[in-house]
Amino acid sequence: AQSVAQPEDQVNVAEGNPLTVKCTYSVSGNPYLFWYVQYPNRGLQFLLKYITGDNLVKGSYGFEAEFNKSQTSFHLKKPSALVSDSALYFCAVRDPTGTASKLTFGTGTRLQVTL
């Protein structure tokens, strides 16, 4: 069975500093990995995905994520955080060897960016 772990419930960072939101996964085959962001009272917005190819994936709003197969990780990063980045971030995985297309989500990490 596929699973995702987001070990931090909350990450606090000052505006202008780099941020990292951690994600590790477990699947039987090569994973398809995703990051979503959820702003208050809104649905999830797609940020970026890794399917194959370059391990460093760039997405929306200046975010990027690095796929590390040996560490089974897909950490979300941004070089310089903005207060407007404060939101709930979800990592998700899809096992391409399975018959279902469902995404399995982590429990989410709340990012708080302060001035």
Place this chain on the structure above:
Amino acid sequence: GAGVSQSPSNKVTEKGKDVELRCDPISGHTALYWYRQRLGQGLEFLIYFQGNSAPDKSGLPSDRFSAERTGESVSTLTIQRTQQEDSAVYLCASSPPGGTYEQYFGPGTRLTVT
């Protein structure tokens, strides 16, 4: 273009009543998904449609939950005899054909069972 829409945005119902939640996917998206998000938790997969067939219903928590989809358009999630533990935000997502895999989510329906 228009995104995924869901209605109602909020629903308060009494325990034991039936509710219907509606999802309008993005036009042309063949795959449709329902998830449940309980307060402070991650998303829990409920059901997946490819066209109007449902190859994966493994996430439906009980036989009180059912869903249907008309062609490649609207889907309804029905919860019969609602219980307080059904209170959650129900999210719908759709995906385009062609193997891009990302899912586009609607704003959700917040269900409160009193």
